[in-house]
Amino acid sequence: MPVLVGGTVTGPSEFRVDPDVDLRVPADRRELTAHPAAVLGVIAAGGVLGALARAGLQATFPHPPTGFPWATFGINVAGCLLIGALMAVLTARPAGPLVRPFLGVGVLGGFTTFSTYAVDAQRAVAAGSPGTALAYLAATLAGALLAVWAGDAVASRLLARAKVGAAR
Structure with missing residues (x-):
């Protein structure tokens, strides 16, 4: 099971929806509106x-x-x-x-x-x-x-x- 640590998901990469943007991660969601x-x-x-x-x-x-x-x-x-x-x-x-x-x-x-x-x-x-x-x-x-x-x-x-x- 992936764990959220400091805005990053740790654990197996197969749990990531996208290698650099995972909308389940608050920091990644903020990135989309930042620039x-x-x-x-x-x-x-x-x-x-x-x-x-x-x-x-x-x-x-x-x-x-x-x-x-x-x-x-x-x-x-x-x-x-x-x-x-x-x-x-x-x-x-x-x-x-x-x-x-x-x-x-x-x-x-x-x-x-x-x-x-x-x-x-x-x-x-x-x-x-x-x-x-x-x-x-x-x-x-x-x-x-x-x-x-x-x-x-x-x-x-x-x-x-x-x-x-x-x-x-």
Whole structure:
């Protein structure tokens, strides 16, 4: 059972809802109202960077309406891999309060594009390629879920090895 000690929850990390913000902890709830403009500012700045990277990749690798949208697929899977890795890193090594909003919500949220995922599928159906649309929908969902898991698992293992290596 986690215990509240000086505004922090001690105990197993699996009890935390989020690695750096747990709304069950009064100190964490206060953090959300302490600097909302800064949080929104870093999310916006990160979102611009992520969206520009995504737009550049999509412009570099266009696809016809009936073709498989490889750029969007790759962007979403890569973004999910990085989100999984980021959450593992922030769980193992907590960072400042603006790191996760900037990188996770801003950069990677702006980079991944599940709205384009839906539009790409709709366009494929409208262009007469429902099979491509269905394959794309399924592959993206499976790929994204596996990528988050893989990013978290690989980063967690690497961090654990680094910790063991540093302890020697």
